[in-house]
Amino acid sequence: MAIMEVKNLSVIYHASGKRVAAVSDVSLTIEERDAIGIVGESGSGKSTLAMAILRLLPERIAQAQGEVSFEGADLLTLPAEKLNQLRWKQLAVVFQKSMNALSPVHKIGMQMTDVYRIKETGISKRETRSKMLQLLDMVNLPERVYDLYPHELSGGMMQRVAIALSLMHNPKLLILDEATTALDVVTQGQILEEMVALEQKLGITRMMITHDMSVVASSCNKVAVMYAGRILETGLVKDVLANPVHPYTKGLLKSIPSFTGEKRNIRGIPGSIPDLSVPNDGCIFAERCEHAMDSCLIEKPQDMVLPGNHRVACHLAGGAAYVS
Ligand SMILES: Nc1ncnc2c1ncn2[C@@H]1O[C@H](COP(=O)(O)OP(=O)(O)OP(=O)(O)O)[C@@H](O)[C@H]1O
Numbered sequence: 271m272a273i274m275e276v277k278n279l280s281v282i283y284h285a286s287g288k289r290v291a292a293v294s295d296v297s298l299t300i301e302e303r304d305a306i307g308i309v310g311e312s313g314s315g316k317s318t319l320a321m322a323i324l325r326l327l328p329e330r331i332a333q334a335q336g337e338v339s340f341e342g343a344d345l346l347t348l349p350a351e352k353l354n355q356l357r358w359k360q361l362a363v364v365f366q367k368s369m370n371a372l373s374p375v376h377k378i379g380m381q382m383t384d385v386y387r388i389k390e391t392g393i394s395k396r397e398t399r400s401k402m403l404q405l406l407d408m409v410n411l412p413e414r415v416y417d418l419y420p421h422e423l424s425g426g427m428m429q430r431v432a433i434a435l436s437l438m439h440n441p442k443l444l445i446l447d448e449a450t451t452a453l454d455v456v457t458q459g460q461i462l463e464e465m466v467a468l469e470q471k472l473g474i475t476r477m478m479i480t481h482d483m484s485v486v487a488s489s490c491n492k493v494a495v496m497y498a499g500r501i502l503e504t505g506l507v508k509d510v511l512a513n514p515v516h517p518y519t520k521g522l523l524k525s526i527p528s529f530t531g532e533k534r535n536i537r538g539i540p541g542s543i544p545d546l547s548v549p550n551d552g553c554i555f556a557e558r559c560e561h562a563m564d565s566c567l568i569e570k571p572q573d574m575v576l577p578g579n580h581r582v583a584c585h586l587a588g589g590a591a592y593v594s
């Protein structure tokens with residue numbers, strides 16, 4: 271069953287007299303218990319997409335259009351009070367810098383308790399404490415963390431606390447925006463492994479925002495490849511990674527080191543993301559694409575649907591040049 275359906279979502283930032291099309295016509299279906307990776311290079315609109323879904327964009331400068339249905343409601347038009355009830359309880363988010371929001375002068379346990387009590391009233395101190403210890407244990411932190419100050423924690427421990435906070439009300443959908451990016455590879459791997467085990471136990475659905483395809487490969491079942499505000503390819507991880515069709519996805523996969531550990535040159539994709547304040551009617555990747563044809567410059571490619579609902583927005587995917 272779909273837990274969230276994003277339909278034709280677009281976000282425009284109004285910045286210094288320009289209209290920046292940060293997210294353009296994005297549609298996504300997230301099924302219950304999916305772990306969907308949103309992957310793409312810096313500036314491709316991943317965070318904007320997450321913020322739009324959560325309606326956290328600054329209203330004065332950002333304008334979102336489209337539909338985000340979640341639990342039968344459209345998050346984009348839901349009255350603020352109803353939306354507040356959903357946040358944390360149903361929908362939770364962890365950012366890369368989530369922990370910066372914590373006060374340096376209060377102990378972790380007390381801060382967790384304060385956050386918990388905003389939504390849960392009428393629960394005794396003892397019960398709350400035991401719930402917080404249980405949460406710490408869930409993310410593999412020892413009890414003593416309850417009595418530590420933020421500066422006494424390592425980066426990995428901090429992110430674990432942030433994840434514990436996001437889980438405190440058993441959310442249905444958890445959005446992680448580069449939540450493990452700043453960590454060393456070993457700690458990141460451990461946290462991802464723990465996340466996967468935890469969400470299987472708790473029945474959580476996860477949206478994982480990252481620029482790192484190997485994070486998606488190791489912790490997600492679905493992937494959406496985003497570039498310059500558009501989703502270029504999406505499908506099951508096993509299909510997209512084994513059979514990438516879009517030239518951009520192929521480039522992204524080439525630019526990460528091999529999973530088997532063999533040495534390979536890390537090759538970036540030449541060029542950079544286009545100016546999003548300039549309207550584009552063709553394929554947004556065309557100017558960097560080594561296979562671009564005339565039609566790519568003037569006509570926006572529609573989604574080509576391959577077996578397994580593997581979707582690709584590329585003229586080549588639908589044309590004669592594509593061999594399955
Ligand atoms: N407040 C803002 N005002 C104007 N433009 C913005 C604002 N925030 C983001 N943008 C622009 O929107 C585009 C998408 O940015 P976004 O942060 O969503 O990308 P991202 O994929 O999350 O990148 P990163 O991987 O670096 O976090 C970029 O071109 C960015 O410059």
Ligand code: NI
Nearest residue numbers: 316317318447
């Ligand atoms: Ni981002």
